[in-house]
Amino acid sequence: MSLDRLPTPCPVIDLDVLERNLARMALRAQAAGVALRPHAKTHKTLQIARRQLAEGAVGLTVAKTGEAEVYAAAGFDDLFIAYPVVGLGKPERLLAVARRARLAVGVDSVEGARALGAPFAAAGMHLRVRIEIDCGQHRTGVLPEDAAALARQVAPLPGLELEGVFTHGGHAYGCTTDAAREERAREEATRVAQAADAIRAAGLPCPVVSLGSTPTAATAMAGVGITEVRPGNYVFHDATQVALGSCGLEDCALTVLATIVSVPAADRAVLDAGSKALAADVRRPTPDGHGIVVGTSSRLTSLSEEHGVVSVAAGDSFHVGQRVRVIPNHACVVSNLHDVLYAVRRGEVEEGWPVAARGRVE
Ligand SMILES: Cc1ncc(COP(=O)(O)O)c(C=O)c1O
Structure with a gap:
């Protein structure tokens, strides 16, 4: 038609442009030697998610429990909810998702983490958790210097397995020059790596060091110690990305x-x-x-x-x-x-x- x-x-998606965007980010991640775990919040479709995996993504990032449920039900078997999941019924729903997919979830408080672990402990399972680090956006997450203290409290909680740290350089959306955006990207990488080092120095595991936004991804993923990048908007881009100079x-x-x-x-x-x-x-x-x-x-x-x-x-x-x-x-x-x-x-x-x-x- x-x-x-x-x-x-x-809404209309230009397939030639989409395919170019998917391939470009996949190549960048490959060249930087980091895993690509795109944020599916941008498209929320199964079809684009499948294309992302076909291009080499290790799994998907989502923001909400409900989104994880949709992707797990469709057979996506490696999901990270980059959000501090808290709330009535959520831990039990995560348990159901974790029976179908390898699941990791963000935490930034000991109360939140404890509640998530409870049904997993009762089921004899472990939920992978990643501590959220505030790299300057000042939304959720703990400061890098507080990461080890939270990790010490979270790691021994029943039903949980500490998998690493993650951050999102969302404050780069306020940058009016390329130089400022790249500086934010470098900060994003340095701060999340600093948190990971502190956790390891406390004798705890921190295999995953994850970051990313579309405006910072290219620079931040090249940072020392980074293992994973999570851009979302790059599949489509928009007037904001054009104004930022990221496309x-x-x-x-x-x-x-x-x-x-x-x-x-x-x-x-x-x-x-x-x-x-x-x-x-x-x-x-x-x-x-x-x-x-x-x-x-x-x-x-x-x-x-x-x-x-x-x-x-x-x-x-x-x-x-x-x-x-x-x-x-x-x-x-x-x-x-x-x-x-x-x-x-x-x-x-x-x-x-x-x-x-x-x-x-x-
Ligand atoms: C925690 C988190 N990770 C990754 C992303 C992806 O960022 P972007 O849409 O700039 O690519 C977002 C976007 O809001 C996010 O909130």
């Missing part, structure tokens, strides 16, 4: 296909894609509209739920019924808004990929 026949708004426009694999439904003034055209199709995330590192209208100089200046308002630039013109493609500010959120991603090569729709782990936020 031709792309021209798809109903809008809908070019030609590397953006996901666009939202939309139709102009109104041209109420010469300087204004309106798309059928609003925040429910494009997500309302602001572009980083500097806010600038709601995405790139491909092949034009016009800016998508405001969104309401079902409307995307384009400020028409001099030299551009739009007509009712015209179809356009928009590179969103944040591709990971867009896939979570749609049931199906349409895989397209040179204008022809080859497949529709269900967003299998969509909405598994629990």
Whole structure:
């Protein structure tokens, strides 16, 4: 089927670009001698995850217990939940996942770790845990200097096996120069390696030293002592990655296909894609509209739920019924808004990929 026949708004994946992105990151990881464990949060599909494994990924990263359940049920047998899993019923659900797949989970507190271990101990099993390190993002995780103290408390808990440390250099999304982004990447690597060294110096095992984000991956994975990298967004990229300088426009694999439904003034055209199709995330590192209208100089200046308002630039013109493609500010959120991603090569729709782990936020 031709792309021209798809109903809008809908997310479209350019297969040539996707394949190039997958291969490039796989080669980088191979050259750096680190395991690639991509974060599946970006696409949430089984089809792209299979392609990542075919390119040499050792397993998948996910954020949520519900996402791990989807991938384990589909036969993915090596999963890491890069999130401090805490909450009612979660340890028991993890036990069920761990019966089907090799599972590791993030921890950053002794209370959280103890609760996770309890059902595993009762079942005579061990859950692999990785201590989360705060490398500067100041979200979750302990500081590198506190890692050994937490490791000493976590390692002896029943039902757990300390597997290593992990971090995410998410604060690189605020960098406005390549030099600053690379500096953050080096810090990410140094800090997580420092935590691993401290844990080993305390006489505890720390075989896995994992890091990664799309803007920092290339530099950070080359750091001394790093064993694993976990980029997610690199499969699609988006307007934020272009603004950060971590990719070019030609590397953006996901666009939202939309139709102009109104041209109420010469300087204004309106798309059928609003925040429910494009997500309302602001572009980083500097806010600038709601995405790139491909092949034009016009800016998508405001969104309401079902409307995307384009400020028409001099030299551009739009007509009712015209179809356009928009590179969103944040591709990971867009896939979570749609049931199906349409895989397209040179204008022809080859497949529709269900967003299998969509909405598994629990
Ligand atoms: C813990 C963790 N690891 C890895 C990633 C992947 O980062 P990116 O999407 O920048 O590639 C994320 C993304 O949010 C994350 O939160």
